[in-house]
Amino acid sequence: MIGQQVADSIERRSGVSLWRQIADRILQAIAIGDFAENAALPPEVALAERYGVNRHTVRSAISALVQEGVLRAEQGRGTFVLSRKRLSYPIGARTRFSAGLQGQTSERHIVLLSSSIEPASQRVAEGLGLARGADVMRLETRGEADGRSVSRAASWFDARRFAGIDEAMAQTGSITASLARFGIDDYLRQSTVLSARHADAADLADLDLQPGAIVLVTVAVNVTPNGQPIQFSESRFPAERVELKLSAL
Amino acid sequence: MIGQQVADSIERRSGVSLWRQIADRILQAIAIGDFAENAALPPEVALAERYGVNRHTVRSAISALVQEGVLRAEQGRGTFVLSRKRLSYPIGARTRFSAGLQGQTSERHIVLLSSSIEPASQRVAEGLGLARGADVMRLETRGEADGRSVSRAASWFDARRFAGIDEAMAQTGSITASLARFGIDDYLRQSTVLSARHADAADLADLDLQPGAIVLVTVAVNVTPNGQPIQFSESRFPAERVELKLSAL
DNA sequence: TATAGTTGTCTATATCAATAGACAAATCTG
DNA sequence: CAGATTTGTCTATTGATATAGACAACTATA
Known part of the structure; x- marks a missing residue:
């Protein structure tokens, strides 16, 4: 784990949905440089465990970022970082x-x-x-x-x-x-x-x-x-x- | 209406709940100085109409801010600003x-x-x-x-x-x-x-x-x-x- | 060519968020 | 006091959010 990347959990009943919070975290991790360009994200199951949520919730977050053009998901291979740093x-x-x-x-x-x-x-x-x-x-x-x-x-x-x-x-x-x-x-x-x-x-x-x-x-x-x-x-x-x-x- | 306070509407299905968005707006309005300290907020029905949501949704936003110590609601009288500016x-x-x-x-x-x-x-x-x-x-x-x-x-x-x-x-x-x-x-x-x-x-x-x-x-x-x-x-x-x-x- | 690992899709269920309407309770004003 | 205004509470309904499990589809590799 690089730097003091805190394994902070996610807030429930906050008015901000879990998938959006996770999407934010991923965006930030990319911006900070935790994931290089073209690098693969951890698999969905791993992310789900890391954030303490269901795999489907992680999928919602990822699909929002795919929509946004930040990530690209490939069936059978993984999910990859497209976007540049800030x-x-x-x-x-x-x-x-x-x-x-x-x-x-x-x-x-x-x-x-x-x-x-x-x-x-x-x-x-x-x-x-x-x-x-x-x-x-x-x-x-x-x-x-x-x-x-x-x-x-x-x-x-x-x-x-x-x-x-x-x-x-x-x-x-x-x-x-x-x-x-x-x-x-x-x-x-x-x-x-x-x-x-x-x-x-x-x-x-x-x-x-x-x-x-x-x-x-x-x-x-x-x-x-x-x-x-x-x-x-x-x-x-x-x-x-x-x-x-x-x-x- | 003071300044160029935009009557911006609220985003639905955004991953951020409407009540939280409205709470944010109210906080910001207070911070900007749109509402003086101890001043009364517009009544719930007026806010609901202004943001294009149900009165209950406005109430959720207000109750969050009451919890937070920013507002004080008094039955029959109105809802008042407690907090200072930023x-x-x-x-x-x-x-x-x-x-x-x-x-x-x-x-x-x-x-x-x-x-x-x-x-x-x-x-x-x-x-x-x-x-x-x-x-x-x-x-x-x-x-x-x-x-x-x-x-x-x-x-x-x-x-x-x-x-x-x-x-x-x-x-x-x-x-x-x-x-x-x-x-x-x-x-x-x-x-x-x-x-x-x-x-x-x-x-x-x-x-x-x-x-x-x-x-x-x-x-x-x-x-x-x-x-x-x-x-x-x-x-x-x-x-x-x-x-x-x-x-x- | 199996097999493991990954994303994609489906069904089902529970909880939260938002809308709708009605009425009670408290306060203020004429 | 009577009526208007405002917050508080209740019930009911709908849609979005989140969980759970199962399996299909695709990829890489031993």
């Missing part, structure tokens, strides 16, 4: 989507899903240093790497200062490039608050997740080098595909 | 347990649960810059603030250099103070990797959580100012009680 997404003073994932993926970009102008809510106004109710431009975006959805975010900008930033985003596919059109050559991450929760219906659809998945949530403010807030954002990352690596810049 | 736990180059929570709580300390000497696993050895299998001291600790469990961690130290650090921890209740006894006046956080998952059986017991809860997981390395690794740790935070605030120091 992407490691760096967060620090200079967080950039594409720069951060360099080397880990061959292709990545941001897709603009929608944009709208709305009055600033309390927290958006605070984050951007505007009056509550002031016009803000809201961009809904999805980050993709190698065809997998790795993030889903809402960003808010001062609608007056950054009028037309939605078009810039659609054209460039990059926040950094879009801000450059408004004379912002550099920006820093001022603050990041991190939490986690179950994915809601919107997350499931946008990030192509299975129900019951967990998302990491960051709420952040980007500022110019001299401290003026320019972007307030809430991003959601699928915990099964992404981990956040904090660099203290 | 603690905001700072993470940066100088992360210290007690220093970080200053101002948010009146009382906090670290409890040493157990200690042992074991051979270093792969990742511990890498983190501490030791040979795999070298003796390391492992400390299991729980962080408490105002009587609530807010973290659960395993820490590893070079057993030769820090022989007896377990006793120091037991006496001082502080990592910083214990390290000082070994001539470490200052240390920095070199790296932090962040992920999230469902709480396992050990987490549930240690952090006094209800089954189905989510934990934030950080894996970190602390180093001396000149870069020598001294501590490798894996910490788990209950997502419903704690958020992590990243400071780019």
